[in-house]
Amino acid sequence: MKIILSSLFLIALSSLQAQNVADYKYVIIPQLFKDFVKEDYQLNTGLKTALRKKEYEIVNENSIPLDVQINPCLATKANIENTSVAFKNKLKVTFTDCNNNVISTYEGSSKEKDFTKGYQEALTFAMNQVGKQNAKDLPVTKTENTTTIKETTNKVVTQVSNKTVENKNVYKSNGKNYTTASTNNNEFVLIDQENSQVIAQFYPAAQQNIFHVTVISQNGNYQTIGYLNGNNIIIEYKTGDKSWSTTTYSK
Known part of the structure; x- marks a missing residue:
């Protein structure tokens, strides 16, 4: 079933993209960020907390809601990159769409010497730039395809x-x-x-x-x-x- 759903909707949605992270209701957050595999500095928890305050719904990679399984383009995926330089903790929060295209990037920095405090402060500055979740029924800009997508959804669920x-x-x-x-x-x-x-x-x-x-x-x-x-x-x-x-x- 999962294969059928994925095939149908990847074809239907391959050309549709949202313009901003605020267009998305769901944000997929990985368990670990590649640049912070050895030490997380509480960034995973900090990012989830900041997004929930802005009314986004957090998605675990191991537990995807059915509507996101049916339509992967309902979710954006978040990542945190380490862009630190000498005497300054810096990071970049990047959001990508279902085709791995970057839709939004936010940067933050801190002069705090303690790594945990510094990265958390940098994350706060970055997330202050993120808009409040304002997702519509589908995070797309080409409305002419919306009816077809909804019809396909109904067809798949009807078959089930x-x-x-x-x-x-x-x-x-x-x-x-x-x-x-x-x-x-x-x-x-x-x-x-x-x-x-x-x-x-x-x-x-x-x-x-x-x-x-x-x-x-x-x-x-x-x-x-x-x-x-x-x-x-x-x-x-x-x-x-x-x-x-x-x-x-x-x-």
Whole structure:
């Protein structure tokens, strides 16, 4: 399935590019930066914190959300390069698109002698230049292809949904039908059968039958938890800033 999705969308999106990092909702951050393999100086954590404050969603390379798997061009990838000179800690934060083209570069420097403090200060100066996340439905500038991309997305998900129906993985909740489809590494998605839209992606947690869940919503995706309980799938949905409620999908 992953190969099919990648092939379809790499063809459909190969010519489409965003103009600025702010056009992207997702930022993929590697576990290690090549220039800081021996010592991270807390740059990975610092970059994630700075981006979250600007409302970007951080993506781990080992756990890609389904919408990014379907459309890799929804995400930009961040990297930090060491550009230090004598008596000055300097670095460059670079963002690239799905075709590895550089879309934004920000530099920062510090005269702080301590490496950790110096690089963190330089990172702060660099990230102060990054705009707040302002992504649209798709980070593209050529709107004439948007309809085709969305139609392809629906087609792929419909194929998955139809296959799932054949396997009788049908769940019901509030009078609506839902289906599931496996992706990889024991991950699966929950699909609204009526409109063939993925509404949640499940990632296995350390404890059996408990999952990390990405809820896919028009108001913005968010992370929550889910459970498998016999023939039931249970998701904890956000109902407010600090309130949650559970919804059960039953076979």
